[in-house]
Amino acid sequence: MAKNRKDNRGRVLPPNVSQKSDLRYIWRKMINGTQYVLTDNDLNELKKKIITKESQLQNGIYSDIPKATLNEWFEKWMDIYKSNLKLTTRELYTRYWNNYVRESNIGDMRIDRIKRVHIVELYKELLENKELATATVHTLHVIIYGCFEDLVQDNALQSNPAKKAFSRIGKRPAKKREPLTVKQQENFITFVSESPTYRVYLPMFSFFLGTGVRVSELMGLTWKDIDLFQGSVSINHAMHYTNVNGKMTYHVTTPKSESGNRDIPLLMDLRKQLVHLRDIDNLTGSHGTATIDGYTDFVFHTSKGMPYSIASINQIIARIVKRYNQQETETAGKENRDPELLPVFSPHILRHTFCTRFCENETNVKVIQEIMGHRDISTTMDIYSHVTKEKSTEIMNDLGNKIKIC
Template sequence: MPKVRKDNKGRNLRPGETQRSDGSYMFVYKLGKKKKYIYDFDLASLRAKEKVLSRDSDDGIRTQEAMKIILNDMFRLLMDTKIQLKASTRANYEYLWDRYVKDELFASTPLPNIRKSDILTFYTKLLKKGFAINSLESINNLIFPSLELAVDDDYIRKNPSKGVYRSLKAEGAGAPPKKRIALTMAQQKNFLRFISQSPMYSHWLPVMVVLLGTGMRVAECTGLTKNDVDLENNTISVNHNLIYRVIDGKAGFHITTPKTASGTRVIPILYPQVAEQLRALIEVMDALYPEDLVMNGYHGFLFRNRTGYFLSAHNINRAIERISIAYNAEEMDQAELEDREPDLLPHFSVHNLRHTFCTRLCESTNDIKFIQQVMGHADFSTTMDIYTHITQENMKEKAEVIKGTLVLM
């Protein structure tokens, strides 16, 4: 009968267990043909680890292999499996990971040692920095599937990120979402009127009219070509985007297709001013731009910068800022002369032109399906949320107007 080994407290040691000279405990086992070791200063804790090892072995969980794999590895593996991912989307995912996740301690921790509290602490930190809960969703949409892939590969038993984002969202955590800014009808008219009458900014009128009058996303608008415009049927075909991104380490313009099927659409030209601007631009574009731009088979791009090259969202946002400053300065002087309050333009970006168009559309019709199709919203709830918000805002304004005129008794 083999001799029973004991520790320095007289407790029996099981096969594979040893007490080391410093008083700590070691358990040796085999993974394939290789010996593996786990350590602990407490015998009960060591045996708890042994139990986990035995359970994982019985269930096919590859815990010890996973000790050499970190979350960053799983993210790279996940990206390698996304063979249908657009280059621009891939670049965006990799930017988000490198910018926010890659250097976090848990991202370089062995997979079995990542805890739910690590993910919760990380998400909470981002929210405290001012992340909106919807922005956090973009991070969660990378972390969760990376860990889910580790579960599928039997490296870990369960996904430590499961339910973390959902619980934070349910609690209403994070900064409140920024209020969407839509220009009022007066502001919209003042903005366009000022541009049309300005010797310095009048060349921006076509693109501003098209953005405000169609609700296209900026990348859809800047990518618009002559072939996309059907003035006979008063429609515009939205089928590609022109974006400026860093892809494979190189910054530049790229053509991409819409992210969802609903993004590819034919939209009606609802404002006659849009048709007028497009017709005038098409008639003179050969003289304006003697050299055609070609990218991925697309040519005849309608909107260019001052050198005749592609127009970017950054170019348009800078123009909006300069135009708004110039308009507000002129309006303040005029208001002072006329002894009235100035009607100033708020600070806004090119995306707010899309929201302004959507607001006018919601004010004009309650056909939600039509609004969704024109806007290219993939999710019906997105359109419904915007419509509900706008109608509630209008109801408040109307209530303020009429409540002072009502007399009950």
């Protein structure tokens, strides 16, 4: 007859329970080919966990989960554990999964057979062969890790195979987001303002370059948010155009973070642009008449009254840059000089450009952080430090032309 195990206090331990050298209690039991493990520093608390676990297993709550594929568990995980996510975050999780996991080697693998090596292999494939940015792979890692971690917390898995998987891959150098130079910014705005075709977009680009708002914040801006008399704009919501249940849909969300709620003073030139835009809307009868989640009267809108999407703004920028570069190339050829071409850029680059100009002319980093709506001041400092470093080189070079030192 097997001798009953006892703990360091002489108490007889329950079946399948032992005490480790660090005095923790551990319960191990093999059920239907799967080993379950529970630990606790307190024996009575462990007994409660054992009763709960055995009840769950008896009712079949967890018995089949380890045998499910990762794709099957992801769907259940999103329904059970991630049902309270923001719509935009749910869309991002689903999009990343569908793009990078669903058709991968681990997508249709049984959960209990997935090892860390499989996850590392996926990350390396995405990083090296698919050439994804390191930040993109890290976002995917957060999703995969969370998907497994809830199984661990529910004691359906002994350990998380995604643990430390991201730290085992190399890092691709992040692509540096370059703001427009002062000259590029001037050339872009001058071309738009003088173009019969594109000057209708001048107020929108002036707003980007005069406030530094995120594109989703500009998309959702209503006239109610703008105080032309006081000269300020209230940023208190954002607009998104995303795939919801297979259909592209507009919806409004709260700002990215609490720091996203902010009031931005309007530059005088921008106030004039906004007054002109409102007068044109009133004159033509063209208004942002769409109603999205209770919001209407959008400041920037299509001829049909609908808000812009990120894709449509990108397309507008691409068309303007293409036409500008064609015209500048022709002009430079006639003038026998090198053309001053514009790069193709995104709305985010316009935000980055504003922040760069701001940093070039303002030393109070806290003010810059508040205007930009940066949650973490380190984001502001990264840009500020880069700008001031370039500025110091410019100042020293200029100084070298003015003083004699040798």
